[in-house]
Amino acid sequence: MADALMIGFGGLGLLVILIALRMPIAYSMILVGGIGVTILNGPAIFMSQLKTLAYGQFSIYDLSVVPMFVLMGNIATKAGLSRDLFRAANAWLGWLPGGTAISAIAACAGFGSVCGSSLATASTMGQVALPELFRYRYSGALATGTLAAGGVLGILIPPSVVLVIYAVIVEANIVTMFMAALVPGLIAVILFILTILVYVTVNPAAGPKRAPIDRAEFISASVSVLPVLCVFALVIGGIYFGFFNPTPAAAIGVFLVWAYGTVHGGIRWPQLRDALLQTASSTGMIYLILLGAEMLKIFMSRGGVPQAVAEWMAHSGLAPITVLAILLAALIVLGCLMDSLSMILLAIPFFWPVLVEINGGDYVDAATAGFGMTTEDLKVWFGILALIVVELGLITPPVGMNVFVISAMAKNVPMRETFIGVMPFFCAELVRVVILVAFPAITLWLPTLLRS
Amino acid sequence: QDTYTFKLHHMLSEKAPAHQKMLLPWAKQVEENSGGRVKIEVYPSMSLGGKPPELIQQVRDGVVDIIWTVNGYTPGLFPRTEVFELPTVYLNDPRATTLAMYDMFDMLKPEYKGVEVMWLHVHAGQGIQMVDKEVRKPSDFNGLKMRIPSRTGAWVIEALGAAPLATPVPELPQALSKKVVDGALIPWEIIPALKLQDQIQYFIEGANRERLGTTTFQVSMNQDRWSGLPEDIQKAFRDASGRDWWASVGDYWRENDDFGIQIAEKAGRNHVMLTEDETKEMLAVLDPVVDKWIAEVKGAGLDGQALVDQARDLIAKNATE
Amino acid sequence: MNTASVVGASLFTLPFPGDFELTEMGVCVAVFTFLPWCQMQDENVTADIFTSGLSRAWVARLVFLSAVVAFGFTLLMIWRMSVGMLDQRDYGYTTTILQIPHWYAFLPILVSLALLAVAAVLTMLDAARGSAGYHSEAEHPHG
Numbered sequence A: 001m002a003d004a005l006m007i008g009f010g011g012l013g014l015l016v017i018l019i020a021l022r023m024p025i026a027y028s029m030i031l032v033g034g035i036g037v038t039i040l041n042g043p044a045i046f047m048s049q050l051k052t053l054a055y056g057q058f059s060i061y062d063l064s065v066v067p068m069f070v071l072m073g074n075i076a077t078k079a080g081l082s083r084d085l086f087r088a089a090n091a092w093l094g095w096l097p098g099g100t101a102i103s104a105i106a107a108c109a110g111f112g113s114v115c116g117s118s119l120a121t122a123s124t125m126g127q128v129a130l131p132e133l134f135r136y137r138y139s140g141a142l143a144t145g146t147l148a149a150g151g152v153l154g155i156l157i158p159p160s161v162v163l164v165i166y167a168v169i170v171e172a173n174i175v176t177m178f179m180a181a182l183v184p185g186l187i188a189v190i191l192f193i194l195t196i197l198v199y200v201t202v203n204p205a206a207g208p209k210r211a212p213i214d215r216a217e218f219i220s221a222s223v224s225v226l227p228v229l230c231v232f233a234l235v236i237g238g239i240y241f242g243f244f245n246p247t248p249a250a251a252i253g254v255f256l257v258w259a260y261g262t263v264h265g266g267i268r269w270p271q272l273r274d275a276l277l278q279t280a281s282s283t284g285m286i287y288l289i290l291l292g293a294e295m296l297k298i299f300m301s302r303g304g305v306p307q308a309v310a311e312w313m314a315h316s317g318l319a320p321i322t323v324l325a326i327l328l329a330a331l332i333v334l335g336c337l338m339d340s341l342s343m344i345l346l347a348i349p350f351f352w353p354v355l356v357e358i359n360g361g362d363y364v365d366a367a368t369a370g371f372g373m374t375t376e377d378l379k380v381w382f383g384i385l386a387l388i389v390v391e392l393g394l395i396t397p398p399v400g401m402n403v404f405v406i407s408a409m410a411k412n413v414p415m416r417e418t419f420i421g422v423m424p425f426f427c428a429e430l431v432r433v434v435i436l437v438a439f440p441a442i443t444l445w446l447p448t449l450l451r452s
Numbered sequence B: 001q002d003t004y005t006f007k008l009h010h011m012l013s014e015k016a017p018a019h020q021k022m023l024l025p026w027a028k029q030v031e032e033n034s035g036g037r038v039k040i041e042v043y044p045s046m047s048l049g050g051k052p053p054e055l056i057q058q059v060r061d062g063v064v065d066i067i068w069t070v071n072g073y074t075p076g077l078f079p080r081t082e083v084f085e086l087p088t089v090y091l092n093d094p095r096a097t098t099l100a101m102y103d104m105f106d107m108l109k110p111e112y113k114g115v116e117v118m119w120l121h122v123h124a125g126q127g128i129q130m131v132d133k134e135v136r137k138p139s140d141f142n143g144l145k146m147r148i149p150s151r152t153g154a155w156v157i158e159a160l161g162a163a164p165l166a167t168p169v170p171e172l173p174q175a176l177s178k179k180v181v182d183g184a185l186i187p188w189e190i191i192p193a194l195k196l197q198d199q200i201q202y203f204i205e206g207a208n209r210e211r212l213g214t215t216t217f218q219v220s221m222n223q224d225r226w227s228g229l230p231e232d233i234q235k236a237f238r239d240a241s242g243r244d245w246w247a248s249v250g251d252y253w254r255e256n257d258d259f260g261i262q263i264a265e266k267a268g269r270n271h272v273m274l275t276e277d278e279t280k281e282m283l284a285v286l287d288p289v290v291d292k293w294i295a296e297v298k299g300a301g302l303d304g305q306a307l308v309d310q311a312r313d314l315i316a317k318n319a320t321e
Numbered sequence C: 001m002n003t004a005s006v007v008g009a010s011l012f013t014l015p016f017p018g019d020f021e022l023t024e025m026g027v028c029v030a031v032f033t034f035l036p037w038c039q040m041q042d043e044n045v046t047a048d049i050f051t052s053g054l055s056r057a058w059v060a061r062l063v064f065l066s067a068v069v070a071f072g073f074t075l076l077m078i079w080r081m082s083v084g085m086l087d088q089r090d091y092g093y094t095t096t097i098l099q100i101p102h103w104y105a106f107l108p109i110l111v112s113l114a115l116l117a118v119a120a121v122l123t124m125l126d127a128a129r130g131s132a133g134y135h136s137e138a139e140h141p142h143g
Ligand code: NA
Pocket: A111, A112, A113, A114, A115, A116, A117, A153, A154, A155, A156, A157, A158, A159, A160
């Protein structure tokens, strides 16, 4: 047993080396998983399992929503939604101090309500909002920082691909997870807006004021955003109120966004083809990581690693809240190296058993549970906290994909400045994590309400 | 002396009653019988990989040594055993039915290719769980949507005049609360895990606890692994999996089911038991399900009628034992 | 199909019991067809921080190495899933409601895997040129 455990931990070391050598994360997991199982139990087991493993993993019903949401987001990026959203947000919020940046955040939130990806949100909104921010002479740091941070709302506001994956790993209900993400997502929007207000109060030159727009533009801009609201209401509302399962809802969303883009003129065959091809490659990438993660999980279980970690943490005598803090901090650190999807797939299979153990098992009563809530609620609460901290990796050095995407668009702003500009938002996110940890009811309120 | 380690793989959580009260005690008994030469590691929650329907393939291939699985996950593979799932064949007695499977095992054995069966069992039967409609006769089902428990369960729902809808178990509470389905055919046993007492108003069964069919399960070992074991180790397994054990597994599923309905009753829900006449009427419309099954297994070269008669006989015999 | 089913199920109470398994099978087959394209687009996520300081030629060598792994794994999968297909056929595994034999789905999957092997070879050739100092067409920096 101890030998198996050593091999298991050795495998994790090899995984880090392979990833550092620029081996795709999916293939790193596949290699380590395959080699590990072969060393532990001989080649026959791994060979037999390969016969149907990929077929089984790729045909998990709950995952079928992933390509749908990816496609919906990809069509949305080309449908002209971002322009309308930004225009409407500007009409409503543009008059505030730092108003153009605040509008960008609001528009990112709107875009996030039809798009499940952070990078797509950052890049699409960046194309629309960055030129405006520079036109109004916003500082490079604030302009790029706002969009890099705003992009994160793509994942934090449902629909969210990472959240679907989390739900599949811990066997949570996707609908419940989407419900739980909504209020924390709105809190993120509010905190980001407050951050900008504080920022321009301290440094008024960074976000110059702008004249309010006229009534006609206000009305026309507000009307132009109605289609987005309708799509969100139908897709996410339809899921919340149980009219549709997530997969058909997402299929309807794809159709609506496509219809909008066609009528609106943004989508013709070349754009549609690009969206489909992009969806194909992103979906292939996501599923290959899923397969790798499954192979790694098999190896780790056979080596007894998750069991040992859970056992060790549970008997460490640490308070539940300390363990939670350690796990969240570990995710933030991992976020400096990895994308959020790989991280969720890699870390959650280790972290979740620890939390279940500390909470007191699957069927524990809230009154006697370590975290003071049932394990079902813990699943939801931890999922949202994990989602927030893995997304922090998108805006922290050294990798910070959102920062890369935005600074590639704003050629005149050095990347260092973007990282500096994003720091206040990073702090706002930490504040949000603290709020959500202190008051689990914020996360659990909507799922509980809609369940009854 | 050689020691033998076995990996037992299944889909439920390690806190699930079936893991704690059925699989672990059995594993412990085998270990004791072997004088410590056998070690059975039980892996819950599909932690050795794959989806639940792959379990049977995993044990046949030797990816794992032992599995606990639902026969219905791989439809068509266990047609003979399926007879025990049929409504009006399975009525209300998991112990008698599990023992009938034991007594009839020679007839069932041909379909367990590549595995050595440790034991088979059923759960306490599909109860009618309704969100807010009390159904007492077949016509009450008209226009309702019901969640399918299994292949033959879909036939039951159709025979009752309701529309069958496939809903994965984890989605069920949501589907019930939003009335995507009006009800479900599942045992009471599932109530605590899914907190169905929050969604379901009526838990309905027959006058003598009759249910509308059941589900069959197996615990099996890889055939080669089994054949390669020395006799004394085989005996350790055999002794832990004898007729008494099958009987107590049946009792265990009854107890667990009773626990579920107690939870619902405590929450103030209605545990409805139909009258004798209502029960008769309900079961009468399900006869065609049995006929349909007999016609279908004929295609696989099986004498369905003989299996039905034999199963009914043995269940009745074991019920009075 | 899916849209039709849910609209049917919720509005007109005309359910479509096999929709789950059709969706599962359809998505599975589709995802396999995406894999070659994903490989060609160099879409598989990598962590580039440790290697960002390396020369182009060295990065190309690492890309070559990962393409070799992709190629090897794909060959292994073609072999194992062919055996898997025969198993599925011989044991008669089918879907639950519609009773569609699972092995049907393996045929298009094997074709996709063959294309993935070709894609991996193309990546290898491209990376080999890159490591020898030629400009690499397939270079899509991630970030
Ligand atoms: Na989103």
